[in-house]
Amino acid sequence: MWSWVLHRITGVAIFFFLLVHVLDTALIRLSPxxxxxxxxxxxxxxxxxxxxxxxAAIVYHAFNGLRIIAVDLWPWATRHQRQLWWTVLGLWVITVGGFAARHIPIVLSNIGGGH
Structure with missing residues (x-):
């Protein structure tokens, strides 16, 4: 159930990000x-x-989407849903952890006008 809830939450969050992204990018045509x-x-x-x-939302949504596809296509995946979900979480931690380890120092280095 939690994988379903997180999949829906991340899907809605990604949708709203894309909506805002399209709207703010469209501003360039109106007023640079x-x-x-x-x-x-x-x-x-x-x-x-x-x-x-x-x-983090995109990576979870993508990995869990692959898990959902596997469960829909192959009977063995249905029998191993729990293990597949833990695999999704492990891959998510590794991927997001690697991104965050690289990105957060850059974000913090720009505090105070640094470049």
Whole structure:
């Protein structure tokens, strides 16, 4: 059940990110100054940590989606759903951990106007 709940939550979160991304990118056609202003608001540590959350959501949704496909296609996967879910979680931890280990120091190095 938790894999289902997390899959739906991450799917909705990714949808809203894409909606905001399309809308803020569309600003460039209306007003390049407005676009620059909006993009400028994204350059802060909170949004940097938000990027980690976004990558975490995308990675979970992708790996769990592959698990769902396997369960739908192969009877052996149905019998091993629990092990497959733990595999998804393990891959998620490794992938997001690697990304976060690289990304968070960059985010923190930009605090105070550093480049």
């Amino acid at each position: 100054e407005a676009y620059d202003a909006v993009i400028g608001t994204y350059k802060n540590p909170i949004m940097g940590f938000g990027e980690v959350a976004l990558v």
